[in-house]
Amino acid sequence: MNPYLDGDLSAIADQARRFAGERVAPGFQERDRTRVLDRGLMRAMGELGFIAPELPEAAGGQGLPTLAAGVIHEEIARADLSISYINLLASLNGQILSQHGQPEVVTPWLHRLTRGEALLAIALTEPRGGSDAGNLRLRIERVGSDYVLNGEKTSISAADQADAVVVFGRTGTVDSGAHGVTALLVPTDASGLTRSRFDCHGQRAIGRGSLFFENVRVPVDHRLGDENKGFVQVMQGFDFSRALIGLQVLAVARVALDETWVHVAQREAFGKPLSAFQGVSHPLADFDTQVEAARLLCLQALWLKDRGAPHSAEAAMCKWWAPKLAYETIHQCLLMHGHGGYDRGPMEQRLRDVLGFQIGDGTAQIMKTIIARHRAGRAAVPS
Numbered sequence: 447m448n449p450y451l452d453g454d455l456s457a458i459a460d461q462a463r464r465f466a467g468e469r470v471a472p473g474f475q476e477r478d479r480t481r482v483l484d485r486g487l488m489r490a491m492g493e494l495g496f497i498a499p500e501l502p503e504a505a506g507g508q509g510l511p512t513l514a515a516g517v518i519h520e521e522i523a524r525a526d527l528s529i530s531y532i533n534l535l536a537s538l539n540g541q542i543l544s545q546h547g548q549p550e551v552v553t554p555w556l557h558r559l560t561r562g563e564a565l566l567a568i569a570l571t572e573p574r575g576g577s578d579a580g581n582l583r584l585r586i587e588r589v590g591s592d593y594v595l596n597g598e599k600t601s602i603s604a605a606d607q608a609d610a611v612v613v614f615g616r617t618g619t620v621d622s623g624a625h626g627v628t629a630l631l632v633p634t635d636a637s638g639l640t641r642s643r644f645d646c647h648g649q650r651a652i653g654r655g656s657l658f659f660e661n662v663r664v665p666v667d668h669r670l671g672d673e674n675k676g677f678v679q680v681m682q683g684f685d686f687s688r689a690l691i692g693l694q695v696l697a698v699a700r701v702a703l704d705e706t707w708v709h710v711a712q713r714e715a716f717g718k719p720l721s722a723f724q725g726v727s728h729p730l731a732d733f734d735t736q737v738e739a740a741r742l743l744c745l746q747a748l749w750l751k752d753r754g755a756p757h758s759a760e761a762a763m764c765k766w767w768a769p770k771l772a773y774e775t776i777h778q779c780l781l782m783h784g785h786g787g788y789d790r791g792p793m794e795q796r797l798r799d800v801l802g803f804q805i806g807d808g809t810a811q812i813m814k815t816i817i818a819r820h821r822a823g824r825a826a827v828p829s
Contacts, residue, residue, distance in 0.1 A: 450745040455517055458510075462496060462521035470525035477528060477651035478795055483565075483607055484651075488532050492562025496522070497533060498540040499560075505544045505553065506560035511752040512537075512686060516745065519690050520697035527799040528651035530694050531603060532565065538687040539566040539612055542680050546671040547631060555610060555631070567608035569599035569657055571806075584659065586615035586628050588673075591666055593617075593630055595659040601806060605655030606643040608634055613657075618674045629676030631668045638662040648798030654806075684808070685761035686751060691807060692744035692764030695772035695800045699737050702796055706730060706779040726782060733775040740768050759820040766813035769803035776800060 451459070469487060477484065491497050500515045501507025508514075515537050523530035536559050543552040543559075543566075558564035572583055584597030595615055602611070610633045618626020632639065639662050643655040671679035707730060710720035720726045744764045750757035776797045780787035787793040804810065818827045 466525035584615035627677035688765035689747035692768035766810035
């Protein structure tokens with residue numbers, strides 16, 4: 447019995463679990479090898495209402511609580527973390543577009559997004575720095591009825607596959623910090639926009655890369671939020687994605703634990719199953735306990751969001767703790783599978799996939815600073 451999940455949410459999770467087992471899991475390793483995101487699979491997810499169901503119906507969603515997005519997200523992630531990035535990017539960008547965009551511009555994109563017909567990326571990180579997200583150098587200048595962009599973004603998930611990108615750039619002075627940043631919706635077929643792809647350790651089906659802007663023109667009505675206030679306004683949606691990331695990586699850890707418990711109960715050594723040895727069963731019990739607790743924290747963060755309650759500290763806890771815990775859990779599971787876990791296969795791929803979240807989307811150090819500021823006050827924890 448989970449206090450955050452009622453019968454309706456459990457039914458949604460069951461439906462997502464069946465789909466993930468039948469459609470997503472079979473291609474898990476092949477997509478890692480080919481580094482190709484299956485657009486047909488994305489459209490199938492859209493047809494079933496699995497992409498950004500929390501968006502209002504007018505925006506193509508179902509008006510469901512964010513907890514619904516969470517339970518769908520973790521079931522897809524159990525089968526393939528890279529594919530679950532579709533859910534993560536859609537929920538983050540969908541929230542940004544629906545709350546801060548001009549309806550006549552963003553509504554068609556939102557409907558394509560929820561139908562699985564479009565993939566949106568978010569471009570914040572730059573080569574000069576990732577954690578100092580307010581210190582941006584990509585320049586956005588107003589020229590008549592357009593904005594003109596020049597600069598580079600890097601370490602962008604789905605950089606070479608996205609159909610549009612939410613781009614943060616500087617419209618104010620360099621010393622204005624986060625208060626001189628503006629966000630724009632930029633279609634990736636815009637003239638002057640080029641892309642590259644990295645050869646990443648994990649999450650290879652979704653991929654990461656760089657975006658290069660050379661006199662890219664975007665109409666002013668593609669602005670998201672107010673000019674010079676894009677960072678302050680739009681970044682508020684990241685609490686949602688941080689909780690989703692926690693559920694995403696913990697789902698991968700949970701399936702690794704499930705498989706490992708079965709393995710150690712069946713594999714014998716010295717005339718006993720491996721699970722009979724405390725050196726085997728106790729570490730797994732430790733990780734099982736921590737993963738369950740971390741999952742409840744992530745669900746609590748979404749539960750608070752659904753009620754309009756503050757949840758930034760809880761979301762930051764999810765973001766720093768869950769990726770670290772998931773990696774450590776899967777590492778232990780891999781070791782207990784011996785060489786069979788170390789060989790190319792599901793366990794080592796899971797380990798590679800979750801590692802990236804200790805780097806991207808906000809480091810542990812930044813998340814702990816957010817928590818400290820909420821507990822001690824911003825004046826007591828200056829930047």
